[in-house]
Amino acid sequence: MLDPVSLPEKPPILEMRGISKSFGAVKALSDVSFTVKEGEIHALVGENGAGKSTLMKVLSGVYPHGSYEGSILYDGEERHFRDINDSEKLGIIIIHQELALIPLMSIAENIFLANAPSRFGVIDRDVRRKRTLELLAKVGLSEAPEVLITDIGVGKQQLVEIAKALSKDVRLLILDEPTASLNETDSAALLELLKEFRDHGITSILISHKLNEISAVADRITVLRDGRTVGTLDCHEGVVEEDEIIRRMVDRDLESRYPKRDPKIGNIIFEVENWSAHHPQHPERKVVKGVSMKVRAGEIVGISGLMGAGRTEFAMSIFGKSWGRDISGTVRVKGEEADVSDVHRAIKSGLAYVTEDRKHLGLILAEDIRKNISLAHLGGVSSRGVIDDISEMKVAQEFRGRMRIRSHNVYQETGKLSGGNQQKVVLSKWLFTDPDILILDEPTRGIDVGAKYEIYTIINELADAGKAVVVISSEMPELIGICDRIMVMHEGEFVGEVAGEQATQENIMRAIMRRKGRQE
Amino acid sequence: MSTPQEAIAAPKAATGFWKDNLRDYGMLISLVVIVVFFQIATDGVLLKPLNLTNIILQNSYIVIMALGMLMVIVTGHIDLSVGSVAGFVGAVAAMLMVQYSFDFVTASIICLVLGGLIGAIQGFWVAYFKIPSFIVTLAGMLVFRGLMIAVLSGRSIGPFDPTFQRLSSGFIPELISSANGLYLTSFILGLLLAVLLIWQNYKSRARRLSHDVETEPFGFFVGKNIVVFGAIAYVAYLISSHRGMPNVLIIMAALIAAYGFFTNRTIIGRQIYAVGGNARAAELSGIKTTRLVFWTFVNMGVLAALGGLVVAARLNSATPKAGSGFELDVIAACFIGGASAYGGVGKVTGAVIGAFLMGVMNNGMSILGIGIDYQQVIKGLVLLGAVCVDVYNQRR
Numbered sequence: 006m007l008d009p010v011s012l013p014e015k016p017p018i019l020e021m022r023g024i025s026k027s028f029g030a031v032k033a034l035s036d037v038s039f040t041v042k043e044g045e046i047h048a049l050v051g052e053n054g055a056g057k058s059t060l061m062k063v064l065s066g067v068y069p070h071g072s073y074e075g076s077i078l079y080d081g082e083e084r085h086f087r088d089i090n091d092s093e094k095l096g097i098i099i100i101h102q103e104l105a106l107i108p109l110m111s112i113a114e115n116i117f118l119a120n121a122p123s124r125f126g127v128i129d130r131d132v133r134r135k136r137t138l139e140l141l142a143k144v145g146l147s148e149a150p151e152v153l154i155t156d157i158g159v160g161k162q163q164l165v166e167i168a169k170a171l172s173k174d175v176r177l178l179i180l181d182e183p184t185a186s187l188n189e190t191d192s193a194a195l196l197e198l199l200k201e202f203r204d205h206g207i208t209s210i211l212i213s214h215k216l217n218e219i220s221a222v223a224d225r226i227t228v229l230r231d232g233r234t235v236g237t238l239d240c241h242e243g244v245v246e247e248d249e250i251i252r253r254m255v256d257r258d259l260e261s262r263y264p265k266r267d268p269k270i271g272n273i274i275f276e277v278e279n280w281s282a283h284h285p286q287h288p289e290r291k292v293v294k295g296v297s298m299k300v301r302a303g304e305i306v307g308i309s310g311l312m313g314a315g316r317t318e319f320a321m322s323i324f325g326k327s328w329g330r331d332i333s334g335t336v337r338v339k340g341e342e343a344d345v346s347d348v349h350r351a352i353k354s355g356l357a358y359v360t361e362d363r364k365h366l367g368l369i370l371a372e373d374i375r376k377n378i379s380l381a382h383l384g385g386v387s388s389r390g391v392i393d394d395i396s397e398m399k400v401a402q403e404f405r406g407r408m409r410i411r412s413h414n415v416y417q418e419t420g421k422l423s424g425g426n427q428q429k430v431v432l433s434k435w436l437f438t439d440p441d442i443l444i445l446d447e448p449t450r451g452i453d454v455g456a457k458y459e460i461y462t463i464i465n466e467l468a469d470a471g472k473a474v475v476v477i478s479s480e481m482p483e484l485i486g487i488c489d490r491i492m493v494m495h496e497g498e499f500v501g502e503v504a505g506e507q508a509t510q511e512n513i514m515r516a517i518m519r520r521k522g523r524q525e
Numbered sequence: 526m527s528t529p530q531e532a533i534a535a536p537k538a539a540t541g542f543w544k545d546n547l548r549d550y551g552m553l554i555s556l557v558v559i560v561v562f563f564q565i566a567t568d569g570v571l572l573k574p575l576n577l578t579n580i581i582l583q584n585s586y587i588v589i590m591a592l593g594m595l596m597v598i599v600t601g602h603i604d605l606s607v608g609s610v611a612g613f614v615g616a617v618a619a620m621l622m623v624q625y626s627f628d629f630v631t632a633s634i635i636c637l638v639l640g641g642l643i644g645a646i647q648g649f650w651v652a653y654f655k656i657p658s659f660i661v662t663l664a665g666m667l668v669f670r671g672l673m674i675a676v677l678s679g680r681s682i683g684p685f686d687p688t689f690q691r692l693s694s695g696f697i698p699e700l701i702s703s704a705n706g707l708y709l710t711s712f713i714l715g716l717l718l719a720v721l722l723i724w725q726n727y728k729s730r731a732r733r734l735s736h737d738v739e740t741e742p743f744g745f746f747v748g749k750n751i752v753v754f755g756a757i758a759y760v761a762y763l764i765s766s767h768r769g770m771p772n773v774l775i776i777m778a779a780l781i782a783a784y785g786f787f788t789n790r791t792i793i794g795r796q797i798y799a800v801g802g803n804a805r806a807a808e809l810s811g812i813k814t815t816r817l818v819f820w821t822f823v824n825m826g827v828l829a830a831l832g833g834l835v836v837a838a839r840l841n842s843a844t845p846k847a848g849s850g851f852e853l854d855v856i857a858a859c860f861i862g863g864a865s866a867y868g869g870v871g872k873v874t875g876a877v878i879g880a881f882l883m884g885v886m887n888n889g890m891s892i893l894g895i896g897i898d899y900q901q902v903i904k905g906l907v908l909l910g911a912v913c914v915d916v917y918n919q920r921r
Contacts (some may be wrong), residue, residue, distance in 0.1 A: 360809060366805050366806055368806060369803040371802055383792045385565070392792060393791075395738060413740075434810070
């Protein structure tokens with residue numbers, strides 16, 4: 006614990022004064038001030054598009070001196086960074102949301118990619134190995150330096166990124182949404198690590214949408230909204246409520262983070278029985294192990310579990326066998342056995358799967374909103390194989406209005422939309438197929454608070470329209486907030502089921518831990 | 526909620542019209558600029574009726590093959606074997622017609638089926654075995670060039686039956702007697718085509734307006750159609766004052782129209798673009814991506830075969846050198862025409878314009894007496910430049 010009395014005496018390590026930055030006519034930052042004290046964890050929060058990433062790019066020199074107004078004081082001196090190398094030399098290291106690791110290279114090669122220890126230009130592998138081991142120990146990773154990046158999980162990859170930052174003598178570590186793709190355990194480990202760094206005098210700036218994490222580790226919180234500083238909250242001057250942060254971020258009171266709904270639950274319309282799937286590259290590994298589930302019309306069922314529990318694999322193997330091999334089991338829709346042997350047939354049977362990876366598996370980023378929405382059901386806007394462009398456009402406009410997709414028009418490229426709007430386009434695509442069963446995989450990943458609320462509202466509307474909705478999520482509060490029932494998956498099996506009103510993070514974790522204990 | 530945004534969106538959409546369509550019209554403008562340049566530089570030889578007819582005849586097979594190549598490129602693949610396949614098919618055609626005296630209809634059908642089979646074999650490896658198309662078709666390029674030389678035993682086979690020759694060097698029959706050296710049937714046909722095109726444009730605009738769909742400004746619409754009509758009528762006039770409309774031009778125009786419609790308006794056409802844009806997302810949207818890739822290669826094979834027949838008919842013999850290097854012209858035409866090497870982007874009209882852009886440059890530079898050496902240099906730079914401009918525009 007930091008001593009609150011001694012804090013003000015330390016000079017700030019970073020002071021950004023009156024930063025303004027425009028892109029053409031759009032003002033991304035206007036007169037932002039941001040001060041970070043040495044040795045603190047400073048959280049930077051705000052909705053998507055509030056200017057967090059832009060501010061960090063100004064700081065790290067991605068936007069060079071001269072392309073913005075205002076001044077940057079680092080270590081008490083004014084700095085003019087021309088590029089990212091300038092800031093790195095002074096120990097400012099930024100770790101982006103999309104990790105910058107090379108998948109087919111080893112951990113050691115990745116850590117020392119640009120500054121490998123060498124003699125006369127020849128890499129000294131022994132030194133590199135030794136230093137890698139030291140760094141890995143610091144971040145608590147026990148993998149061998151020779152292991153390839155592609156063979157370790159996202160959580161460990163994140164740690165490798167941090168080890169890479171440490172190799173550059175980091176003083177100010179900037180993490181952009183580090184836990185967005187991590188499960189609860191890995192997230193907790195990462196946050197512990199940040200606290201440890203703090204004890205060793207490393208300052209961190211943490212950008213995150215996960216407010217529970219921020220209140221757990223941050224010393225101070227700066228809130229940005231529409232390119233302006235709203236204010237800085239000090240966590241040591243009394244408890245900072247999550248709702249207080251949200252209120253400042255969105256400038257409106259969210260009555261609740263989850264919209265209210267009276268479930269109208271009907272008959273069972275979706276049944277999966279004894280479903281199994283094996284890993285595509287390692288056929289001997291059974292990833293989904295004889296799983297069964299039933300979902301009623303109008304019901305929202307959550308699937309919780311740790312990363313790697315087999316939830317996405319379960320969903321994708323049902324959806325037209327798009328994951329895995331040697332798949333067995335039966336799927337029944339409205340009491341009749343459904344043919345889900347390929348995606349086309351699964352869609353025909355009334356299934357829809359909204360992917361967790363909308364950029365790679367959900368959207369054609371170079372195409373416009375209109376073409377993305379009609380893609381899974383082109384038959385609905387055409388006759389005799391010929392597309393009717395006008396009815397296609399009207400369909401797109403209808404969804405744009407209904408889903409409140411924020412864009413100039415339906416001809417805007419989906420790659421240029423924000424995460425929340427992209428997710429709405431993916432949802433529109435699947436709603437246009439008019440499915441009976443919707444499987445949503447991490448439907449709010451990387452989306453800001455306001456957009457999340459809208460997505461939850463849409464999910465509620467779908468359930469109320471009599472559809473069976475399955476939500477897979479790594480954010481437990483989200484599942485607890487919107488689901489009628491939560492099933493807990495662990496290592497390819499369902500290990501527990503909790504009714505919505507009784508669900509708490511504790512009893513979900515208990516279901517997982519109980520099973521873990523039994524195995525050991 | 527959405528009202529304030531609509532208000533912002535409306536004026537932006539109107540001014541955005543030019544920007545959005547710059548890419549499409551930019552291509553056409555470049556072609557016009559190059560034509561005007563060579564017209565002046567060659568003292569008007571370029572657009573002499575004889576020379577214009579020649580440009581069309583010389584480039585017909587490039588255009589035909591570019592239609593198939595465009596779709597292969599749109600799915601994110603490439604076909605390096607088209608030149609060899611065209612040569613091989615031409616050799617088989619010569620063997621069938623000259624040595625085994627098949628009639629030209631039967632021989633042509635056999636050749637087109639053969640082309641389809643070749644495409645199917647290559648497509649099979651690419652689509653179902655996921656072997657990079659670059660490698661499969663590089664192998665195909667060697668294999669079919671070798672087979673062609675084997676079929677010909679290293680010599681030329683010819684000449685063909687005159688009926689077959691008419692495929693590329695024939696002209697449509699004149700029903701009305703020509704007046705003042707003008708082939709009236711051809712001219713009227715050209716005018717009819719122009720009228721048909723404008724009628725189509727008008728109908729589609731009226732339909733959009735009746736559904737309150739935002740469309741191009743009226744002044745622009747009128748101007749565009751006047752230019753289109755004028756250009757077609759002028760070209761038709763020039764062609765009609767030489768020998769009339771070449772048969773191959775009719776085939777080419779029909780294919781361009783058919784493929785333009787197919788890629789733009791049909792479900793399968795749309796799905797091809799989706800596969801190139803994001804194959805995994807397309808697959809998870811229920812599109813049968815493997816099957817589509819397979820059929821684009823079959824289609825490419827058939828069009829390469831047709832290209833081979835046209836070349837053979839034009840040269841009036843099958844020679845071991847026929848078709849060599851065609852793949853480069855065909856691929857260049859697609860990329861100059863705005864297709865993306867990453868897949869998912871490219872238009873039929875673009876590829877056709879790209880092919881003619883190359884054709885006009887070839888022809889113009891030859892008239893100017895520029896040697897084959899510097900012609901290659903200039904063509905290479907134009908290809909690089911066109912793609913650079915495209916990439917730059919994308920980034921903005």
